[in-house]
Amino acid sequence: MLRAENVSVRFGGLRAVDDLSFQTQTDQILCIIGPNGAGKTTLFSVLSGFLKPTEGRVRFNDLDVSAMRADRVALAGIARTFQIVKPFRDMTVLDNVMVGAYAHATSYKEARAHALSIIDEVDLHRKRDFLASYLTLPDLKRLEVARALATRPTYLLLDEVMAGLNLREQHEVADMIEKVHQRGVGVLLVEHSLAIVQRLGQHVLCMDSGRLIAEGTAADVIQCEAVQVAYMGIVNA
Amino acid sequence: MFSKLTDSFRQQGAALWLSAAVVVIVAAVAAPWINPYYTRVMIMGLMCGYLAASWNLIGGYAGQMSLGHALFFAIGSYSVALLARLPDVPLIAALPLAVLVSVILAWIIAAICFRYALRGIYFAVGTLLLAEIARILVINSDTLGRSQGLQIPNTPGMQNLSFSSNLPFFYIFLAMSVALALASLAVERSKLGYDLVALREQEEGAAALGVDVSGIKRFAFVISAGLTCIGGVVYAGLVRYVEPGYDLSLSITLIMVMGAVLGGRGTALGPFLGGIVVVLIQEALILLGSTVGTTSVSALAQMIYGLFFVVILLVFPRGIVGQVLYRRINRKATQLSVRTIQKAS
Amino acid sequence: MMLLTLLMVGVTSGILGGLTLALLSAGFNLSLGVSRVVNFQHGAVVLWSMYAAYTLWDATGINPYLGIFLLAPVAFVIGYFLHRWLIVRSLETPEDSQILFSIGLLIALQYLAQFFFSADARSLVPEGMQQSIIMGPLFLQYTQIAAAAVSLLVLVLLHLMLTRTDLGRKLHACAQNPTGARVSGLNVEHLSAVALGIAAACAAVSGTALATIAPIFPERAFEYSIVAVVVSVLGGLGSMSGSILGGLIVGIIIAVSQVMGHGDLALAIVYALVFLIFLVRPTGLISAIRR
């Protein structure tokens, strides 16, 4: 169980996340949507221990994530990707993933085998010996996913990993995510692609200016007027 | 362990390692027969290589440019000199003592620096300042011999690091170097190695994958300091004189940095090659200068020494070994892409 | 009473000396802080400027501060082309290669100076600037006053250039993301060479000022680079007001500890303090983030 309790994050005068609470389980794919600057990425940073909330806290089973260092959180089972990708540019794709694989692997052999299987899963096999700096942006996002997956997470936080893919490729990634989910990994997903949100979002949260403005099934949330105005730009809903 | 080694052979290029092994064996066998001068040059080369490789752990793999390693080198050499003032203590006893002191000091420094997130140039300058502070304190300390330094009497006996010729120092540094090279190689493929390089490339990205960024940096710094200190102990045994103007100067640190960067920072073999090259170039230029023997020609020789780094780094931006490995990776990627395109069309 | 007098002496000469240090660091700070070019050869460029100022003065006898109007433009041009033809090639290399690259240049330039000028010290003693204003225990040497004034002038101009002009904005852009600057139509190679040219011109000014204060000899180069690094990093990379502050702090601590009879430990005290400041402000005293 992953739960945010009254989380707020302030940057100077700006409330990027404002008294937000929700909870999710590993049997769920949770989608978070919202306009640009709504606070989605900031929320992910809090959930993964990268940012300490100004107020409130995050619980992961019995752990208080908000009091833990990011690397501990990762080892405990919450893996995140970065929207603005942070690859190890001077390492090959395989080596990038190896770093994640080593989070739990005990030997080189094991780590390598695990990394290779993950690379297969995200369809980066052809480029496994490329330096990360040679990848295109969508490939870098796949690499983010691969690295996160390699840490054998309980919860996987995916921040706009499908940006830059066409619809068909997006669905391929969605297939992959579903497969991962079926292995028992809880998925939290930030996406701007409504098609994907509708497909994957068993449960959808919509944020605006740091607050939760709607919550429910994909269909419900998308119907909601506040969401239509703030997010989809349907002016006279 | 063995599977790691074989894999690294593939990654780093078996040719590179094999030639290194051949060089080591040839040198080890030939050493007793060569002119003592060449022995001494090889000793200095190995020492610089060894020091560069020790520095490489924190400066290369972890990417934290420490400019304070002279401190640890001096702890090693000064411990020998200080022990020499006590009656009847074998000088080799300096080794565990000095390593202990260095490791503790390094741990404290690292804990402070990494706790307060000193990075990049701030870490470099911060460590430089610490070493300089130490140097000034030594210069003002009577016990530590001020700027005049301390001599280490040549009390015979292996336990006093004293031998009738320099040859044993050659084998000591050779053994230390080989051990360190193999250890670096093993580390490179271990979790530690991956964590180090990852945090060098992207600290946040590494933390997201469960890498304890400051813990690992601290660990690398401590080990690197301990190894550097061992170099200092052996060096003191060789020259039997310690002084702040060399042992605790920025120039000894720079030798380590130059060796590592020139050879290829973050590679297992590069720093050894780099250290040896730096020493050989210096020797060659001094030799060149001494054929004329005037001051201005010696100045020119030093100028060429400076330009040498400029040129080498233009040709091998990632250091000699680093660039070779980089090209290898590039070639591999290119071949792969050609293959995929052929398949596609 | 004596203590107070000494303190006053220390502070006044610390302020003058500190401003000179700030000037010394200005060029370095501009290239590393703004252009992100590691410029360890700065000390050697200052050294060469000292020799240039000396040679000019020796040959013509004119006041070295007038000579600046000749030397600074020449230094600009040299810096510009040195960057365009040589240093720019090092920029694609990893940062520590750049550092070593510039140390290589430092060594080369320093020994080239020794080749031409030998290791002997030389002094530039400008006519009419040898006196000092003595007020009770306090004293102000004309040469130091001139250096401090020039330093303030240069640093304020640089500060205005960086924060108030298009050029400043462009320099920041080129450094922070060359690709981004390129697609915005900036000629990155040209602009960063301009920055290095300005840095060299600053070196020319500080070289001239230093030459009137201290004897000139080749071994100085390394020292100057280190001082420039410490002062810039202490003040805050890229910030000219930081350079002033850093220079003043370093200058005053050194002068006060000298005047208190701890000249031997002066640098240790400075270094320890700078280190502590790093811990509290790991990016220097004044952050260069603009407007």
Place this chain on the structure above:
Amino acid sequence: MPSLLEVNGLHAGYGLFSVLHGLAFDVKEREIVALVGSNGAGKTTTMRAISGLIQSTGGSIHFNGEETTNLTPSQMVARGLVCVPEGRQLFPEMTVRDTLLVGVSTPRARDRRDQSLKTVYKLFPKLNERSGQLCGTLSGGEQQMVAIGRGLMSAPQLLLLDEPSLGLAPTIVKQLFQAITDIRDQGVTVLIVEQNVRSVLSFVDRAYVIENGSVELSGSAEELINNPDVVNAYFGIGSKESVS
């Protein structure tokens, strides 16, 4: 009508690694042309080659009747060709306003500075709100807005947009696409790379489909949107079963 941009037999790549193999297309004045193609097809490489960020190894590029193969980016901007690159390429420690002003580099852009600034702020009101914030701390979408805004500030004659909708919320994407049509009406020609194939084909004049570094298909927007191959390849519902 003469072509504003003409690309002929373009070859380009990275080091030994070649990506484009004789790519050819053209863009006429006051047109909006889209390049579509799958991941890794070479679209970004094409944009880079045209705007001078990478050197081409063969073929030619003509802009406004002048051969501009292998000119530098600043020369291209001076001639009125401006690129909003993939990956934003912002200045992390510069404020939003300053970043936008960096885009003003030609005399033409200087003349229109205030007007362009108004346009940008109108298109992305968020940027006006955040004009003093450092780009490095902006959200992903906000950064994308700045990147587009900076391109607009250069007052281009031909604007290259490499996946401008990346990371933008649907509201903003809509406004953006509207704005692209608007600026075309003001006389700017646009070449756009988009993955959002369906929406992009709804407002562009023509499109090229690029695969493996060369043009595979081309035609007017309607032609392509009705082409079953295109539908299959780019906006199929995705899961393999439904494509087959």
Place this chain on the structure above:
Amino acid sequence: RAQPKRIPIGVVVGLTGRAGPWGAPVNNAVRLAVEQINASGGIKSKGGAQIDLISVDHQSNPQMAGTQTERVIQVNNVLAVIGNATSGATMVGSAVSEKAGVPMISTDLGDSLTNRGMKYFFRIGARASHLAATGVDFAEQMVKVTGTVPRKVATMADDSTFSQDAIQGAISRVRQTGWNFQENVSFPAGKVSDFLPILQRLKLSGVDLIFHALFAPDGIQVMRGMKALNYDLMASVHIAGAPYTPEYVENLKADADFVTDVVGFVPELTGKNPLLANYADAYKAKYRRDLDDQASLAVTCVGALYDALERATDLSSGALAEALRTTDLELGSNPYVLRDGIKFDEKGDNIKAKGLVMQLRKGQQRIVYPSEMATIEAVWPMPAWSKRT
């Protein structure tokens, strides 16, 4: 007729780096002396054997001094080494030559050099502390003559090995005089950009006699600082270091006058003896600077070597060392003995080496002490700055 034999001799000095200013004159002086010896028929007792000089730069780096000494001994098979023009380098370099049984004839003055029980180490100059004591002796005598006791005495030295040895010697000797000793000021060599705070402190605390051990640039700047502060001293007594170097006078011009310095040689000494003047003139003609104390040390090393080579039973290091041990020379015994005379004790110290005090007068180095050698009467106290033109 057989070719004359060649005698390889090493000169290992710092031509670059911190100690460059001392290495250069040593190298120059040795080269010129050897040129002259070779031209005048080499070592006559050895069939006119010619000396081959191998000059090597140790870059002011002790470790390098070790390696280079090893090189000249092992590769060039030198019979003796002259060096190393910095005490620190000599600590390491002489250990190497000692191990190889090759004599080192040293120009260096650091006290500890001859405290190591070495058999192949020969020092030409007087040890630093001895020079320092001479300086204080001189001051004591002047105080007695003039009858004014200095109010306060201070010492000032940079952090180089030699200066520290010298200043420690001066301090312990000053403590015996009963004068009011204020303090010792030490600072990093060549790194202080402004001496005014230090000088103002000394001035305000009433110090009127200072003993210095400084290297030239610092010495120059200290003097300029005194002038700027209008700081009038009874005397400024240097121990070797700055004032004897040609650059000191070149840089300070008339302001250098009345400074005193303890040295082992002044150009004046050669004037009395045409044999010696010959070398000094040739030196000046060749290198365009006066033969100074440091260079004279180096020439005198050659003087000792020349003599020992002539007397050695054969051309081996051992024989040469043996000959050196029995050296007994006077000033002018051969054209290259430009200092007091040479006779080594078992530690390798030259027991004939003494210090003399010179005072700069109109830019000339004039001997003022010991009285029997004095060529001019010392000006004591120094004239006030306001009285100088």
